[in-house]
Amino acid sequence: MEDLSLSTLIWLRMVRFVQNSNQLSNDHLRQFGLTVAQFEALAHIRNFQPVTQTDLAKGLTVSGGGISRMLARLEREGLIAREQTWKTKHITLTEAGLDVLERAFPSQLHQQSALFDDVLDEDEQRTLHALMKKLYDHSLAERAAAEEND
Amino acid sequence: MEDLSLSTLIWLRMVRFVQNSNQLSNDHLRQFGLTVAQFEALAHIRNFQPVTQTDLAKGLTVSGGGISRMLARLEREGLIAREQTWKTKHITLTEAGLDVLERAFPSQLHQQSALFDDVLDEDEQRTLHALMKKLYDHSLAERAAAEEND
DNA sequence: ATTGATCATTTGCCCTGTCAACTGATAGAC
DNA sequence: GTCTATCAGTTGACAGGGCAAATGATCAAT
Structure with missing residues (x-):
């Protein structure tokens, strides 16, 4: 492992x-x-x-x-x-x-x-939301980039 | 909406x-x-x-x-x-x-x-990891609880 | 009017995954 | 020794979802 x-x-x-x-x-x-x-x-x-x-x-x-x-x-x-x-x-x-x-x-x-x-308390949820937004937006951009050069 | x-x-x-x-x-x-x-x-x-x-x-x-x-x-x-x-x-x-x-x-x-x-930088990843661990463990417990009373 | 290009949707073929019913094999109980 | 419970795996029926080829309908250029 x-x-x-x-x-x-x-x-x-x-x-x-x-x-x-x-x-x-x-x-x-x-x-x-x-x-x-x-x-x-x-x-x-x-x-x-x-x-x-x-x-x-x-x-x-x-x-x-x-x-x-x-x-x-x-x-x-x-x-x-x-x-x-x-x-x-x-x-x-x-x-x-x-x-x-x-x-x-x-x-x-x-x-x-x-x-x-x-x-998760309110603060933790806000933190998580912000982190997920970054990740999600990045994954969207990557998907779009993958579309381009096909 | x-x-x-x-x-x-x-x-x-x-x-x-x-x-x-x-x-x-x-x-x-x-x-x-x-x-x-x-x-x-x-x-x-x-x-x-x-x-x-x-x-x-x-x-x-x-x-x-x-x-x-x-x-x-x-x-x-x-x-x-x-x-x-x-x-x-x-x-x-x-x-x-x-x-x-x-x-x-x-x-x-x-x-x-x-x-x-x-x-995400190192700190953000550590934070996210900790949050996900809480969520994951909780979801596991819920799944186990659902199994019990079926 | 006919021919093409374009766009929305469908469909065939496949992989992933669930659930429930079924098969096979083993291990005990008698 | 037979009968039965149990456990590992398989299989049928189904939903979800992807990709690519086929349909259908509209629109634009000739």
């Missing part, structure tokens, strides 16, 4: 934390018949509807293909509607979609926040 | 950062014909071989089913060997597996570390 660098250790903890957190969210959302990805898609649609698939894909950072399939499932289950105008499809929540989102939203956000609030 | 709590903002940034980072790693590892998951599996096997599938699954935090499939692919490509003794299978790297791992390892670790080293 080689000795890992500090950044590698941070990376490992972060990946595992995100995995655990997603797992917990999935367990929690199961009672509403939703997955984390679906919950996030519904929440994003509610905030931006009507929205095109391309914009939704960007907002959720998934590929066009991925969003197409997920929306097909959500449509099949009657949670969203896709209205085609011209060449783009505009996505909106159905009654059922809004209903399940409103039932799931509060407890999901609470469950999610608790993971942070239970162990 | 509701105003999101600080913890939710941190969460979003962290998830997106991990996504971006994984994507960058996948792009990088493509030249070696590996995915991030495969890279991590090979690295883990090298450090602990010979190792059983169950232990490997625990080490990588994936389910037994998931590890079974991934190892089947790695075996098909000749990167690992599975030796069955009694009821358990012991996994080791093949020559080819060790070779590709040793070619990919340095640049992958470097690429990975750069994401942190480029924007």
Whole structure:
């Protein structure tokens, strides 16, 4: 076992934390018949509807293909509607979609926040937020740079 | 758009950062014909071989089913060997597996570390590491608690 | 009007990953 | 010795997601 660098250790903890957190969210959302990805898609649609698939894909950072399939499932289950105008499809929540989102939203956000609030005080959260912003912005720039020379 | 709590903002940034980072790693590892998951599996096997599938699954935090499939692919490509003794299978790297791992390892670790080293100094990394440890440990405890009452 | 270029979306093929049901093998209990 | 509980691993059905090739629809130039 080689000795890992500090950044590698941070990376490992972060990946595992995100995995655990997603797992917990999935367990929690199961009672509403939703997955984390679906919950996030519904929440994003509610905030931006009507929205095109391309914009939704960007907002959720998934590929066009991925969003197409997920929306097909959500449509099949009657949670969203896709209205085609011209060449783009505009996505909106159905009654059922809004209903399940409103039932799931509060407890999901609470469950999610608790993971942070239970162990980090306000100051620590501010610090973490600032650090994550730096990392996130940098990773975005790297992704953009990778796009360029392809 | 509701105003999101600080913890939710941190969460979003962290998830997106991990996504971006994984994507960058996948792009990088493509030249070696590996995915991030495969890279991590090979690295883990090298450090602990010979190792059983169950232990490997625990080490990588994936389910037994998931590890079974991934190892089947790695075996098909000749990167690992599975030796069955009694009821358990012991996994080791093949020559080819060790070779590709040793070619990919340095640049992958470097690429990975750069994401942190480029924007965070030593102090910031120590702070982040400490915060992530708290979060990670807490998420582990929560997962354990969820297991209990099922 | 026809031909192309362009953009949104879909689809085939693949990898990752979960869960639950199933197979095989071993170890005890009788 | 047989029967059963248990444990390692596999497999089917599914969701999530990537990439690349194919569709479809619009728009611009001829």
